[in-house]
Amino acid sequence: MNDMRSDILKEIQDEKEREKGLQSIRQARYYNKNKQRLSVNRDKKANALSQRNIVVRNKQQLIDIMGGKCLDCSKSFPISVYDFHHVNPEEKESTIRFGWKWERILEESKKCVLLCANCHRIRHINNRAA
Ligand SMILES: [Zn+2]
Numbered sequence: 728m729n730d731m732r733s734d735i736l737k738e739i740q741d742e743k744e745r746e747k748g749l750q751s752i753r754q755a756r757y758y759n760k761n762k763q764r765l766s767v768n769r770d771k772k773a774n775a776l777s778q779r780n781i782v783v784r785n786k787q788q789l790i791d792i793m794g795g796k797c798l799d800c801s802k803s804f805p806i807s808v809y810d811f812h813h814v815n816p817e818e819k820e821s822t823i824r825f826g827w828k829w830e831r832i833l834e835e836s837k838k839c840v841l842l843c844a845n846c847h848r849i850r851h852i853n854n855r856a857a
Pocket of ligand 1: 797798799800801802842843844845846847
C-alpha cells in the first residue's frame with residue numbers, strides 16, 4: 728500500500744517536472760518568435776518615458792527661471808497648473824512645446840509671462856472684452 732502511494736506521488740512529481748520543462752520551452756519559443764517585436768516595444772516604452780522626463784524637466788526649469796509664481800495672483804502651484812501667456816499675441820510664434828530644444832523654449836518664453844491656468848483664462852477673457 729505504501730509502495731503504491733509513493734509510486735503515485737513519484738508519477739505526479741515527474742508529471743510536474745515535465746510540465747515545467749515544457750513551459751520553459753514554450754516561453755523560449757515565444758521569445759524567439761517575437762524577439763524583434765518585444766525589444767522594439769521595450770525601446771519604444773523607454774523612449775516615451777525619457778521623452779516625458781525631458782518635457783517635465785524643461786517645463787520645471789522654465790517655471791523656476793520665471794520665478795515659480797503666477798504673475799497675477801502671486802501663488803505657487805503644481806507644475807501642470809502653469810501656463811505661459813504671450814503678452815503680445817502678434818509676437819507669438821507658437822505655444823511653447825517642452826519637447827523643443829531648450830534654446831527654442833527660452834527664445835519663445837521671452838515673449839511670455841508665467842500665469843496659473845485660472846489667471847491665464849481671466850486674462851484672455853479681459854483681452855476679448857477689450
Ligand atoms: Zn494666478
